[in-house]
Amino acid sequence: MVALRTRGLGKTFRVKRKEAGLSGSFRSLWKPNWETKEAVRGIDLSVREGETVAFLGPNGAGKSTTIKMLTGILHPSYGEAEVLGLTPWKERERLAYRIGAVFGQKSQLWYHLPPIDTFELISRIYELKRDEYARRKDELIERFELGPYLHTPVRKLSLGERMRCEIAASFLHGPRLLFMDEPTIGLDAVVKQRIRELIRERNREEGTTVFLTSHDAGDVESLCSRAVVIHHGGVLVDEPVERMKREVLSRKIVTLKLAEDALRTELPDIAGAQWETEEGCRLSVDLKRTTIERVLGELIGRVGFTDVNVEDPSLEEIIKHIYGMKKGAD
Numbered sequence: 001m002v003a004l005r006t007r008g009l010g011k012t013f014r015v016k017r018k019e020a021g022l023s024g025s026f027r028s029l030w031k032p033n034w035e036t037k038e039a040v041r042g043i044d045l046s047v048r049e050g051e052t053v054a055f056l057g058p059n060g061a062g063k064s065t066t067i068k069m070l071t072g073i074l075h076p077s078y079g080e081a082e083v084l085g086l087t088p089w090k091e092r093e094r095l096a097y098r099i100g101a102v103f104g105q106k107s108q109l110w111y112h113l114p115p116i117d118t119f120e121l122i123s124r125i126y127e128l129k130r131d132e133y134a135r136r137k138d139e140l141i142e143r144f145e146l147g148p149y150l151h152t153p154v155r156k157l158s159l160g161e162r163m164r165c166e167i168a169a170s171f172l173h174g175p176r177l178l179f180m181d182e183p184t185i186g187l188d189a190v191v192k193q194r195i196r197e198l199i200r201e202r203n204r205e206e207g208t209t210v211f212l213t214s215h216d217a218g219d220v221e222s223l224c225s226r227a228v229v230i231h232h233g234g235v236l237v238d239e240p241v242e243r244m245k246r247e248v249l250s251r252k253i254v255t256l257k258l259a260e261d262a263l264r265t266e267l268p269d270i271a272g273a274q275w276e277t278e279e280g281c282r283l284s285v286d287l288k289r290t291t292i293e294r295v296l297g298e299l300i301g302r303v304g305f306t307d308v309n310v311e312d313p314s315l316e317e318i319i320k321h322i323y324g325m326k327k328g329a330d
Protein backbone atom coordinates (compact mmCIF):
# COMPACT_ATOMS: atom_id res chain seq x y z
CA MET A 1 0.00 0.00 0.00
CA VAL A 2 1.11 3.53 -0.72
CA ALA A 3 1.93 5.60 2.39
CA LEU A 4 2.72 8.82 0.61
CA ARG A 5 2.33 10.10 -2.91
CA THR A 6 2.95 13.50 -4.47
CA ARG A 7 2.31 14.70 -8.00
CA GLY A 8 3.91 17.92 -9.22
CA LEU A 9 4.05 19.23 -5.65
CA GLY A 10 5.51 22.72 -5.53
CA LYS A 11 5.85 25.72 -3.29
CA THR A 12 6.71 29.28 -4.21
CA PHE A 13 7.33 31.94 -1.61
CA ARG A 14 6.79 35.60 -2.24
CA VAL A 15 9.58 37.47 -0.52
CA LYS A 16 10.14 41.16 -0.10
CA ARG A 17 13.56 42.28 -1.34
CA LYS A 18 14.87 44.98 0.89
CA GLU A 19 17.34 47.46 -0.47
CA ALA A 20 20.47 48.19 1.53
CA GLY A 21 20.73 51.06 3.97
CA LEU A 22 18.24 53.16 5.87
CA SER A 23 16.85 54.95 2.81
CA GLY A 24 16.45 51.54 1.15
CA SER A 25 14.42 50.37 4.15
CA PHE A 26 12.12 53.37 3.82
CA ARG A 27 11.77 52.85 0.06
CA SER A 28 10.89 49.17 0.65
CA LEU A 29 8.19 50.25 3.07
CA TRP A 30 6.79 52.73 0.60
CA LYS A 31 7.21 50.72 -2.57
CA PRO A 32 8.00 47.07 -1.74
CA ASN A 33 9.96 45.10 -4.26
CA TRP A 34 8.50 41.58 -4.33
CA GLU A 35 10.16 38.56 -5.85
CA THR A 36 9.16 34.92 -6.03
CA LYS A 37 11.32 32.11 -4.78
CA GLU A 38 10.66 28.58 -5.95
CA ALA A 39 11.50 26.42 -2.92
CA VAL A 40 10.02 23.16 -4.29
CA ARG A 41 9.47 22.66 -8.01
CA GLY A 42 6.96 19.97 -8.85
CA ILE A 43 8.08 16.90 -6.90
CA ASP A 44 6.78 13.46 -7.94
CA LEU A 45 7.25 10.88 -5.25
CA SER A 46 5.70 7.66 -4.07
CA VAL A 47 6.57 5.81 -0.85
CA ARG A 48 5.17 2.39 0.05
CA GLU A 49 4.09 1.52 3.60
CA GLY A 50 7.00 0.08 5.58
CA GLU A 51 9.70 1.73 3.46
CA THR A 52 12.58 3.67 5.02
CA VAL A 53 13.34 6.59 2.74
CA ALA A 54 16.14 9.14 3.03
CA PHE A 55 15.12 12.49 1.59
CA LEU A 56 18.38 14.25 0.86
CA GLY A 57 19.72 17.40 -0.64
CA PRO A 58 22.11 20.28 0.00
CA ASN A 59 21.13 23.23 2.22
CA GLY A 60 18.18 25.09 0.75
CA ALA A 61 17.20 22.26 -1.61
CA GLY A 62 13.62 22.27 -0.35
CA LYS A 63 13.54 19.31 2.09
CA SER A 64 11.97 21.05 5.08
CA THR A 65 9.44 22.83 2.87
CA THR A 66 8.39 19.48 1.37
CA ILE A 67 8.05 17.90 4.84
CA LYS A 68 6.01 20.88 6.01
CA MET A 69 3.60 20.36 3.11
CA LEU A 70 3.42 16.61 3.75
CA THR A 71 2.60 17.14 7.41
CA GLY A 72 -0.01 19.79 6.62
CA ILE A 73 1.86 22.75 8.12
CA LEU A 74 2.16 24.50 4.73
CA HIS A 75 -0.21 24.75 1.79
CA PRO A 76 1.44 23.99 -1.54
CA SER A 77 1.35 26.54 -4.37
CA TYR A 78 0.53 23.81 -6.86
CA GLY A 79 0.37 20.03 -7.22
CA GLU A 80 -1.12 17.25 -5.14
CA ALA A 81 -0.14 15.08 -2.18
CA GLU A 82 -1.73 12.21 -0.34
CA VAL A 83 -0.40 10.94 2.99
CA LEU A 84 -2.00 7.76 4.36
CA GLY A 85 -5.04 8.47 2.22
CA LEU A 86 -5.46 12.08 3.42
CA THR A 87 -4.68 15.45 1.89
CA PRO A 88 -2.34 16.87 4.55
CA TRP A 89 -3.23 20.58 4.40
CA LYS A 90 -6.97 19.85 4.26
CA GLU A 91 -7.15 17.08 6.87
CA ARG A 92 -4.30 18.01 9.17
CA GLU A 93 -5.97 17.02 12.42
CA ARG A 94 -6.98 13.53 11.25
CA LEU A 95 -3.51 13.07 9.80
CA ALA A 96 -1.88 13.97 13.12
CA TYR A 97 -3.26 10.77 14.67
CA ARG A 98 -1.60 8.66 11.98
CA ILE A 99 1.82 10.28 11.66
CA GLY A 100 4.64 11.26 13.97
CA ALA A 101 7.40 13.83 13.60
CA VAL A 102 10.85 14.22 15.11
CA PHE A 103 12.87 17.38 14.59
CA GLY A 104 16.47 17.02 15.75
CA GLN A 105 16.70 20.75 16.40
CA LYS A 106 13.34 21.17 18.11
CA SER A 107 12.01 19.38 21.12
CA GLN A 108 8.48 18.14 21.62
CA LEU A 109 9.20 17.29 25.24
CA TRP A 110 8.34 19.85 27.90
CA TYR A 111 11.65 21.39 28.87
CA HIS A 112 11.01 21.72 32.59
CA LEU A 113 9.08 18.49 33.03
CA PRO A 114 10.38 14.93 33.21
CA PRO A 115 9.75 12.85 30.04
CA ILE A 116 7.17 10.68 31.81
CA ASP A 117 4.90 13.74 32.16
CA THR A 118 5.15 14.51 28.44
CA PHE A 119 4.33 10.86 27.70
CA GLU A 120 1.21 11.20 29.86
CA LEU A 121 0.25 14.39 28.06
CA ILE A 122 0.74 12.80 24.63
CA SER A 123 -1.48 9.89 25.67
CA ARG A 124 -4.26 12.41 26.47
CA ILE A 125 -3.77 14.44 23.28
CA TYR A 126 -4.00 11.30 21.14
CA GLU A 127 -6.81 9.88 23.28
CA LEU A 128 -5.00 6.57 23.85
CA LYS A 129 -6.87 3.96 25.88
CA ARG A 130 -5.27 3.60 29.33
CA ASP A 131 -4.29 -0.05 28.93
CA GLU A 132 -2.94 0.52 25.43
CA TYR A 133 -0.96 3.52 26.65
CA ALA A 134 0.48 1.54 29.58
CA ARG A 135 1.50 -1.31 27.28
CA ARG A 136 3.14 0.92 24.64
CA LYS A 137 4.84 3.13 27.23
CA ASP A 138 6.31 0.16 29.12
CA GLU A 139 7.55 -1.42 25.92
CA LEU A 140 9.18 1.79 24.70
CA ILE A 141 10.76 2.45 28.10
CA GLU A 142 12.28 -1.01 28.05
CA ARG A 143 13.47 -0.95 24.42
CA PHE A 144 14.83 2.59 24.54
CA GLU A 145 16.28 1.96 28.04
CA LEU A 146 14.68 5.11 29.41
CA GLY A 147 14.26 3.96 33.03
CA PRO A 148 17.06 6.11 34.50
CA TYR A 149 15.90 9.35 32.82
CA LEU A 150 12.12 9.13 33.04
CA HIS A 151 11.76 11.25 36.15
CA THR A 152 14.51 13.81 35.45
CA PRO A 153 13.48 17.19 34.03
CA VAL A 154 14.32 17.29 30.33
CA ARG A 155 16.58 20.33 30.76
CA LYS A 156 18.93 18.20 32.86
CA LEU A 157 19.29 15.39 30.29
CA SER A 158 22.20 15.08 27.87
CA LEU A 159 21.40 15.52 24.17
CA GLY A 160 21.65 11.77 23.56
CA GLU A 161 19.35 10.92 26.48
CA ARG A 162 16.86 13.56 25.36
CA MET A 163 16.83 12.30 21.76
CA ARG A 164 16.09 8.75 22.94
CA CYS A 165 13.12 10.14 24.90
CA GLU A 166 12.06 12.31 21.91
CA ILE A 167 11.99 9.38 19.52
CA ALA A 168 10.23 7.10 22.01
CA ALA A 169 7.62 9.86 22.53
CA SER A 170 7.01 10.09 18.79
CA PHE A 171 6.28 6.33 18.66
CA LEU A 172 3.89 6.43 21.61
CA HIS A 173 0.64 6.84 19.65
CA GLY A 174 1.69 4.16 17.15
CA PRO A 175 2.14 6.36 14.03
CA ARG A 176 2.11 4.52 10.73
CA LEU A 177 4.45 7.05 9.19
CA LEU A 178 7.25 8.91 10.93
CA PHE A 179 8.82 12.07 9.51
CA MET A 180 12.28 12.71 10.90
CA ASP A 181 14.31 15.84 10.27
CA GLU A 182 17.97 15.33 11.27
CA PRO A 183 17.26 12.90 14.14
CA THR A 184 20.92 12.30 14.97
CA ILE A 185 22.29 15.83 14.65
CA GLY A 186 24.91 16.67 17.28
CA LEU A 187 25.09 13.16 18.74
CA ASP A 188 28.26 11.16 19.23
CA ALA A 189 28.94 8.08 17.10
CA VAL A 190 27.83 5.52 19.72
CA VAL A 191 24.51 7.23 20.49
CA LYS A 192 23.85 7.79 16.77
CA GLN A 193 24.28 4.07 16.11
CA ARG A 194 21.97 3.13 19.00
CA ILE A 195 19.27 5.53 17.80
CA ARG A 196 19.48 4.15 14.27
CA GLU A 197 19.12 0.59 15.63
CA LEU A 198 16.04 1.59 17.64
CA ILE A 199 14.34 3.22 14.65
CA ARG A 200 15.17 0.22 12.46
CA GLU A 201 13.71 -2.09 15.09
CA ARG A 202 10.41 -0.13 15.16
CA ASN A 203 10.28 -0.25 11.37
CA ARG A 204 10.84 -4.03 11.40
CA GLU A 205 8.45 -4.83 14.23
CA GLU A 206 5.63 -2.36 13.64
CA GLY A 207 6.11 -1.69 9.95
CA THR A 208 6.37 2.08 10.58
CA THR A 209 7.25 3.93 7.39
CA VAL A 210 10.21 6.26 7.91
CA PHE A 211 10.77 9.42 5.85
CA LEU A 212 13.99 11.02 6.99
CA THR A 213 16.17 13.99 6.11
CA SER A 214 19.77 14.04 7.22
CA HIS A 215 23.15 15.48 6.39
CA ASP A 216 24.79 12.36 7.82
CA ALA A 217 25.70 9.65 5.33
CA GLY A 218 25.70 7.12 8.20
CA ASP A 219 21.95 7.67 8.79
CA VAL A 220 21.25 6.90 5.16
CA GLU A 221 23.53 3.91 5.00
CA SER A 222 22.43 2.16 8.16
CA LEU A 223 18.79 3.20 8.35
CA CYS A 224 17.30 3.62 4.89
CA SER A 225 16.56 1.29 2.02
CA ARG A 226 15.94 4.01 -0.51
CA ALA A 227 17.37 7.48 -1.16
CA VAL A 228 15.70 10.38 -2.90
CA VAL A 229 18.03 13.26 -3.64
CA ILE A 230 16.56 16.65 -4.44
CA HIS A 231 18.40 19.61 -5.86
CA HIS A 232 17.07 23.08 -6.67
CA GLY A 233 13.61 21.92 -5.61
CA GLY A 234 13.32 18.91 -7.94
CA VAL A 235 14.09 15.16 -7.69
CA LEU A 236 17.58 14.40 -9.00
CA VAL A 237 17.99 10.75 -8.00
CA ASP A 238 15.62 8.13 -6.61
CA GLU A 239 17.26 4.76 -6.08
CA PRO A 240 17.93 1.94 -3.59
CA VAL A 241 20.58 2.79 -0.99
CA GLU A 242 22.33 -0.49 -1.87
CA ARG A 243 22.98 0.86 -5.35
CA MET A 244 24.03 4.22 -4.03
CA LYS A 245 26.40 2.43 -1.66
CA ARG A 246 28.00 0.53 -4.52
CA GLU A 247 28.38 3.66 -6.61
CA VAL A 248 29.07 6.52 -4.23
CA LEU A 249 29.03 5.40 -0.61
CA SER A 250 31.98 3.09 -1.19
CA ARG A 251 34.54 5.73 -0.16
CA LYS A 252 36.08 6.58 3.19
CA ILE A 253 38.07 9.65 4.04
CA VAL A 254 41.31 9.15 5.97
CA THR A 255 42.56 12.37 7.55
CA LEU A 256 46.09 12.48 8.90
CA LYS A 257 47.61 14.87 11.36
CA LEU A 258 51.06 15.22 9.91
CA ALA A 259 54.14 15.22 12.13
CA GLU A 260 56.18 18.42 12.20
CA ASP A 261 58.99 16.92 10.12
CA ALA A 262 56.73 15.04 7.68
CA LEU A 263 57.80 15.24 4.07
CA ARG A 264 54.91 17.19 2.68
CA THR A 265 56.06 17.32 -0.91
CA GLU A 266 56.61 13.67 -1.60
CA LEU A 267 53.41 11.87 -0.90
CA PRO A 268 53.51 8.21 -1.82
CA ASP A 269 51.07 6.77 -4.33
CA ILE A 270 48.68 4.50 -2.46
CA ALA A 271 46.83 1.92 -4.54
CA GLY A 272 43.07 2.54 -4.52
CA ALA A 273 43.36 5.90 -2.77
CA GLN A 274 43.77 9.47 -3.83
CA TRP A 275 45.30 12.46 -2.02
CA GLU A 276 42.75 15.25 -1.89
CA THR A 277 44.75 18.13 -0.45
CA GLU A 278 48.07 19.61 -1.44
CA GLU A 279 49.19 19.47 2.17
CA GLY A 280 48.70 15.72 1.97
CA CYS A 281 46.51 15.23 4.96
CA ARG A 282 43.30 13.99 3.33
CA LEU A 283 43.11 10.70 1.49
CA SER A 284 40.01 9.46 -0.30
CA VAL A 285 39.93 5.66 -0.20
CA ASP A 286 37.95 3.60 -2.70
CA LEU A 287 36.73 0.56 -0.74
CA LYS A 288 35.93 -1.25 -3.95
CA ARG A 289 39.66 -1.36 -4.68
CA THR A 290 41.33 -1.57 -1.30
CA THR A 291 40.78 -1.70 2.46
CA ILE A 292 41.46 0.81 5.23
CA GLU A 293 43.81 -1.71 6.83
CA ARG A 294 45.90 -1.93 3.66
CA VAL A 295 46.01 1.85 3.23
CA LEU A 296 47.08 2.45 6.82
CA GLY A 297 49.69 -0.29 6.44
CA GLU A 298 51.15 1.53 3.44
CA LEU A 299 51.12 4.90 5.17
CA ILE A 300 52.94 3.75 8.29
CA GLY A 301 56.64 4.29 7.87
CA ARG A 302 56.19 6.30 4.65
CA VAL A 303 54.41 9.38 5.95
CA GLY A 304 55.09 10.80 9.40
CA PHE A 305 51.78 11.37 11.18
CA THR A 306 50.73 11.75 14.79
CA ASP A 307 47.00 11.10 14.51
CA VAL A 308 44.56 9.56 12.07
CA ASN A 309 40.81 9.75 11.58
CA VAL A 310 38.65 7.57 9.31
CA GLU A 311 35.15 8.78 8.39
CA ASP A 312 32.45 8.81 5.72
CA PRO A 313 32.58 11.58 3.15
CA SER A 314 30.08 14.29 4.01
CA LEU A 315 26.67 13.98 2.44
CA GLU A 316 27.33 17.28 0.63
CA GLU A 317 30.34 15.67 -1.06
CA ILE A 318 28.30 12.60 -1.94
CA ILE A 319 25.53 14.71 -3.43
CA LYS A 320 28.06 16.76 -5.40
CA HIS A 321 29.44 13.50 -6.73
CA ILE A 322 25.96 12.22 -7.67
CA TYR A 323 25.21 15.54 -9.31
CA GLY A 324 28.42 15.29 -11.34
CA MET A 325 27.62 11.69 -12.34
CA LYS A 326 24.11 12.63 -13.32
CA LYS A 327 25.28 15.57 -15.44
CA GLY A 328 27.84 13.31 -17.12
CA ALA A 329 25.17 10.68 -17.86
CA ASP A 330 22.81 13.30 -19.28
Ligand SMILES: Nc1ncnc2c1ncn2[C@@H]1O[C@H](COP(=O)(O)OP(=O)(O)OP(=O)(O)O)[C@@H](O)[C@H]1O
Binds near residue numbers: 013060062
Ligand atom coordinates in the same frame (compact mmCIF):
# COMPACT_ATOMS: atom_id res chain seq x y z
N1 LIG B 1 8.95 30.98 4.78
C1 LIG B 1 9.83 31.17 3.78
N2 LIG B 1 9.83 32.34 3.10
C2 LIG B 1 10.70 32.54 2.09
N3 LIG B 1 11.58 31.62 1.64
C3 LIG B 1 11.62 30.43 2.28
C4 LIG B 1 10.75 30.14 3.38
N4 LIG B 1 11.00 28.88 3.81
C5 LIG B 1 11.99 28.41 3.03
N5 LIG B 1 12.37 29.33 2.11
C6 LIG B 1 13.41 29.17 1.07
O1 LIG B 1 13.11 28.02 0.33
C7 LIG B 1 14.31 27.31 0.00
C8 LIG B 1 14.22 25.87 0.54
O2 LIG B 1 14.26 25.92 1.96
P1 LIG B 1 14.18 24.61 2.88
O3 LIG B 1 14.20 25.06 4.29
O4 LIG B 1 13.03 23.78 2.45
O5 LIG B 1 15.53 23.87 2.48
P2 LIG B 1 16.21 22.57 3.14
O6 LIG B 1 16.51 21.63 2.01
O7 LIG B 1 15.38 22.03 4.24
O8 LIG B 1 17.57 23.17 3.70
P3 LIG B 1 18.45 22.76 5.01
O9 LIG B 1 19.18 21.50 4.68
O10 LIG B 1 19.38 23.93 5.11
O11 LIG B 1 17.51 22.64 6.18
C9 LIG B 1 15.46 28.10 0.60
O12 LIG B 1 16.01 28.90 -0.41
C10 LIG B 1 14.78 28.94 1.68
O13 LIG B 1 15.46 30.18 1.85
